Amino acid sequence: MFSARSNEVSPFVVMQLLQRASEYENAGKTVVHFEVGEPDFATAEPIVAAAQQAIAAGRTKYTSAQGIPELRQKISGFYSNMGIEVAPDRVLITSGASGGLTLLASLLLDPDDELLITDPGYPCNDVFARLVGARPRPIPVQAQNRFQPTLAEFSAAWTAQTRAALLASPANPTGTMLPADDLAAMAAYAAQQEGFLILDEIYQGLNHGPSIYPSGLAVRDDLFILNSFSKFFGMTGWRLGWVVVPPEAIAPMTKLAQNLFISPNAPAQYAALAAFDDDAMAIHEQRKATFAQRAVMLRDGLLDLGFQIPVIPDGAFYLYVDISHTGMPSMDFCWQLLDQFQVAVTPGDDFGEHHSNSYVRFAYTTNQQAIDLGLQRIKQALTAWGIGY
Numbered sequence: 351m352f353s354a355r356s357n358e359v360s361p362f363v364v365m366q367l368l369q370r371a372s373e374y375e376n377a378g379k380t381v382v383h384f385e386v387g388e389p390d391f392a393t394a395e396p397i398v399a400a401a402q403q404a405i406a407a408g409r410t411k412y413t414s415a416q417g418i419p420e421l422r423q424k425i426s427g428f429y430s431n432m433g434i435e436v437a438p439d440r441v442l443i444t445s446g447a448s449g450g451l452t453l454l455a456s457l458l459l460d461p462d463d464e465l466l467i468t469d470p471g472y473p474c475n476d477v478f479a480r481l482v483g484a485r486p487r488p489i490p491v492q493a494q495n496r497f498q499p500t501l502a503e504f505s506a507a508w509t510a511q512t513r514a515a516l517l518a519s520p521a522n523p524t525g526t527m528l529p530a531d532d533l534a535a536m537a538a539y540a541a542q543q544e545g546f547l548i549l550d551e552i553y554q555g556l557n558h559g560p561s562i563y564p565s566g567l568a569v570r571d572d573l574f575i576l577n578s579f580s581k582f583f584g585m586t587g588w589r590l591g592w593v594v595v596p597p598e599a600i601a602p603m604t605k606l607a608q609n610l611f612i613s614p615n616a617p618a619q620y621a622a623l624a625a626f627d628d629d630a631m632a633i634h635e636q637r638k639a640t641f642a643q644r645a646v647m648l649r650d651g652l653l654d655l656g657f658q659i660p661v662i663p664d665g666a667f668y669l670y671v672d673i674s675h676t677g678m679p680s681m682d683f684c685w686q687l688l689d690q691f692q693v694a695v696t697p698g699d700d701f702g703e704h705h706s707n708s709y710v711r712f713a714y715t716t717n718q719q720a721i722d723l724g725l726q727r728i729k730q731a732l733t734a735w736g737i738g739y
């Protein structure tokens with residue numbers, strides 16, 4: 351009865367796990383949450399204060415569809431601090447990276463065009479392509495290549511129907527960056543095919559060590575860049591992000607944004623002006639350091655328990671963990687861990703099909719005490735299930 355496209359969209363397993371987790375919590379049990387893909391910290395206080403002021407001052411009306419010039423200017427300054435020149439005119443403010451993906455899919459893809467994506471990868475990528483009648487074409491990515499496509503895999507996957515590729519750096523669920531040489535070569539290949547390369551940089555700023563490049567724009571200027579205030583800036587629920595696009599794409603994209611969204615959230619845009627100020631940046635940097643400490647704690651704890659982490663991530667707040675030694679398919683592992691020990695992790699199945707049965711994603715968006723409790727419970731689980739470590 352409803353559209354075929356909507357029927358093709360699968361729900362996330364993690365949502366069912368979350369539902370079950372909240373049932374345990376309602377029954378008075380403590381659940382350790384390793385499944386949540388958003389920072390556990392509240393939005394930094396200077397941003398909240400700026401929002402309160404904006405609302406009190408009546409900044410609650412539609413803005414320009416491209417976003418307020420002051421914020422586009424701040425984003426341009428953010429790149430300029432990285433040594434990258436991005437004119438504010440090339441920036442369009444969106445409703446999170448999700449709004450950016452909606453606009454980019456609408457702008458770049460016609461029905462029956464193919465969009466290259468990675469498997470594993472962010473699950474919704476597939477849906478943005480399908481909703482405009484295009485076809486997602488997954489490239490299975492290998493642990494030995496740090497879960498990023500090689501140029502050979504990329505060019506072999508590119509067919510006459512391919513119009514664009516969507517890659518992420520750092521990526522979800524693996525946290526790895528696409529090496530600069532590969533990014534340059536893939537962008538050149540896409541351009542040669544008269545196609546487009548979209549680079550999702552939503553985890554930019556959340557690197558554990560020095561980033562191999564501050565933004566893909568330092569490597570190649572003609573990329574379609576997706577970014578968001580959700581992760582590094584801790585503003586998931588504000589629904590604010592941005593894209594940087596080549597100059598010729600701004601007018602058609604703004605036209606689409608006018609029609610689809612009218613404008614991005616006005617108070618959130620005024621709040622985000624404060625996100626780049628020194629006091630807010632100091633808070634974000636502090637949180638990033640906390641994520642890096644948690645990453646080490648969780649990684650070492652899981653390795654001690656016999657799990658394999660084939661690729662140590664460059665950033666984001668995820669570990670993509672091989673659970674083969676348990677002999678359990680990832681879905682069983684996740685449900686049993688939740689039902690018997692109240693530890694929630696996301697099965698690989700939510701991110702694709704390639705070896706997904708052997709992987710789960712741990713998000714360390716929870717504090718060190720909870721990580722410690724989670725590790726103790728996983729140890730109990732392995733003992734109870736007779737799995738050596």
Ligand SMILES: Cc1ncc(COP(=O)(O)O)c(C=O)c1O
Pocket residue numbers: 387445446447448449472518521522550552577578579580586590591
């Ligand atoms: C890789 C990636 N892209 C895009 C998004 C969408 O984020 P938002 O719409 O909150 O900016 C997410 C959210 O988890 C993500 O992991």
